[in-house]
Amino acid sequence: MTTPPHDSLNLARQDAGLSQHELWVRYFALGGMTPALELEAVCHGAMVATEPDHDRIAHALNERFTELGRNHPVPYSEDSADPYGPIS
Amino acid sequence: MTPPEFTGSVRMHDGVALVMLAGELDVDSAPFLSRLLEGALASGARSVVLDMALVSFCDATGLGVLVSASNRQRDAGGQLSLRATPVLLRSLLAITGLTDALATEPVTTAEGILAADLAAAARLPLTRAVLDAALKLVVVMSQSVMAGADGVSITLPRGGRLRTVAASNDTVLQMDHDQYDTGQGPCLDAATRGELFNSSALESERRWPQFVPRARARGIESIMSTPLMAAGQPLGALNVYSRAPAALASHEQQWAIQFAEHASQVVLAAKATSTADSVEKEIFDALLSREVIALAQGVVMTRRHLLPDAAHRFLTDISRHTGKPLIEICRDVVNTTAPESQPGERDTSDVRGGPV
Numbered sequence: 459m460t461t462p463p464h465d466s467l468n469l470a471r472q473d474a475g476l477s478q479h480e481l482w483v484r485y486f487a488l489g490g491m492t493p494a495l496e497l498e499a500v501c502h503g504a505m506v507a508t509e510p511d512h513d514r515i516a517h518a519l520n521e522r523f524t525e526l527g528r529n530h531p532v533p534y535s536e537d538s539a540d541p542y543g544p545i546s
Numbered sequence: 547m548t549p550p551e552f553t554g555s556v557r558m559h560d561g562v563a564l565v566m567l568a569g570e571l572d573v574d575s576a577p578f579l580s581r582l583l584e585g586a587l588a589s590g591a592r593s594v595v596l597d598m599a600l601v602s603f604c605d606a607t608g609l610g611v612l613v614s615a616s617n618r619q620r621d622a623g624g625q626l627s628l629r630a631t632p633v634l635l636r637s638l639l640a641i642t643g644l645t646d647a648l649a650t651e652p653v654t655t656a657e658g659i660l661a662a663d664l665a666a667a668a669r670l671p672l673t674r675a676v677l678d679a680a681l682k683l684v685v686v687m688s689q690s691v692m693a694g695a696d697g698v699s700i701t702l703p704r705g706g707r708l709r710t711v712a713a714s715n716d717t718v719l720q721m722d723h724d725q726y727d728t729g730q731g732p733c734l735d736a737a738t739r740g741e742l743f744n745s746s747a748l749e750s751e752r753r754w755p756q757f758v759p760r761a762r763a764r765g766i767e768s769i770m771s772t773p774l775m776a777a778g779q780p781l782g783a784l785n786v787y788s789r790a791p792a793a794l795a796s797h798e799q800q801w802a803i804q805f806a807e808h809a810s811q812v813v814l815a816a817k818a819t820s821t822a823d824s825v826e827k828e829i830f831d832a833l834l835s836r837e838v839i840a841l842a843q844g845v846v847m848t849r850r851h852l853l854p855d856a857a858h859r860f861l862t863d864i865s866r867h868t869g870k871p872l873i874e875i876c877r878d879v880v881n882t883t884a885p886e887s888q889p890g891e892r893d894t895s896d897v898r899g900g901p902v
Contacts, residue, residue, distance in 0.1 A: 484832075486836070487831070487832035487835040487836060487839075487873070488835070488836075488839060488872055489836050489839050489843075489858065509855075510855045510859070513859065513862060514862075517862050517865065517866070517872060520866070521865075521872070524869050524871075536859075
C-alpha cells in the first residue's frame with residue numbers, strides 16, 4: 459500500500475470543501491464502519507486505516523471531486539503497484 | 547473456512563435439496579453460504595429449499611448471495627425457495643424490492659416466527675424503512691390469524707402527533723384518520739393511556755360520540771385497540787376493526803396482545819439504534835446507500851467468486867473509471883438481478899468490458 463503523507467487525507471478533505479462530518483457521512487454511506495472521531499484521526503494521520511477503509515475514504519473524497527468537475531486526485535491503496543489495471 | 551457463527555448442511559430427498567442454515571448470515575459467512583449453495587445447485591436438484599428458521603441475522607450481502615443463487619436455479623429450470631423466514635428478513639426483502647426475486651413459503655405458525663424474530667429485531671440496523679416494513683408485516687400477520695378482523699393498523703407518534711404507520715387496507719386508514727380528526731376514539735385512548743379498549747358493539751357505544759357515527763358509516767361495528775408499551779409507558783397502539791358486532795373475542799384479544807408486544811419490541815429496537823424520529827435525513831440516506839452497496843457486493847461475490855473486500859474494490863473500480871457514483875453502479879448491479887429486468891437490459895458490461 460502506498461503510504462500517503464500523514465495528513466494528506468485531511469488536506470484533500472479541505473480541498474474538497476467537506477467538513478469532517480460531511481466526509482464521515484459520505485464514507486459511512488459507502489459502507490465504512492469507522493466512527494466519526496476515529497475517521498478524523500485517520501485523516502490527520504494519527505491512526506492507520508485498513509486498505510479497504512482507506513479506499514472508502516479516498517473514494518468518498520474522489521466522488522466529491524467529481525461533483526466539482528475535477529479528476530480523482532486521491533490515490534487508492536493499490537495505485538503504486540497497478541495504477542489503472544483491472545482488480546479482479 | 548467456515549465462520550463459527552454460521553453453519554449449514556444439505557440433505558437430498560426425492561429431487562429436493564433441503565439446506566438447513568443456522569447463525570448469522572453476514573459479510574463473513576456469505577462466502578460459505580455461496581459455496582454451500584453452489585454444491586446444492588450443482589447436485590441437479592430441481593427444487594432447493596432453504597430453511598431459515600435458525601438464521602438469527604441476515605445483512606444485504608447475505609441477501610445478495612441468496613438472490614444470485616435463486617436466479618441461477620431459475621435459469622436452470624428449477625426453483626429455490628425460503629421457508630420459515632424470520633419477519634425482519636422478509637422486511638429486508640420488501641424494502642429492497644426483492645420479495646418477488648426470492649420465493650418464500652407462506653407463514654404457517656405466527657408463534658414460531660414471532661419467537662425467532664425477536665433476536666433478529668435487536669440486531670438489524672433498524673432504519674425507518676425497515677421499521678415501517680416490519681410493522682406492516684405485523685399488521686398483515688395479525689389480520690391473517692384473527693378470524694374476526696376486517697382490518698388492522700398501528701398508530702405511533704411521528705413528528706409530534708399520532709399517525710398511522712401501517713394499515714392493512716384503506717378503510718382502516720380512514721378509521722384512524724377519523725379518530726385523529728375528532729380527537730377521540732379507542733386508538734387514541736390506547737396509545738395515550740396505555741390501556742386496552744375493546745368495544746364489541748359500536749351501536750351502543752357512548753364513549754366516543756363524535757367518532758362512533760363516522761365508524762358506523764364506514765360499516766364498522768366493533769373495535770379493539772391494544773397499547774404498545776415500553777417500561778410501563780404507552781408507545782402507540784395496535785388497532786383491530788371488524789364489520790360484525792362482537793367479532794373480536796378473547797381469541798383475538800390474546801393475539802392482539804401478543805402482536806402489540808411484538809410491535810413494541812420492534813419499535814424499541816429502532817429507538818435503541820436511535821434511528822426512529824431523531825434520525826437525520828442524511829444518515830437515513832446513508833443507511834439505505836449502504837444496504838444497496840452491500841447487496842451489490844453480495845451479487846458480485848457470488849458471480850465472480852470474490853471475497854467481500856475484493857468485491858467492494860471491484861465495484862469501486864467501476865465507479866472510479868466511469869466517474870459514476872458507486873451507489874449508481876450498485877443500483878445497476880442490483881437491477882440486473884431483479885426478476886423484472888430483461889437479459890442484457892441495463893447490463894453494466896458496457897462500463898467494464900465484461901458482465902458484472
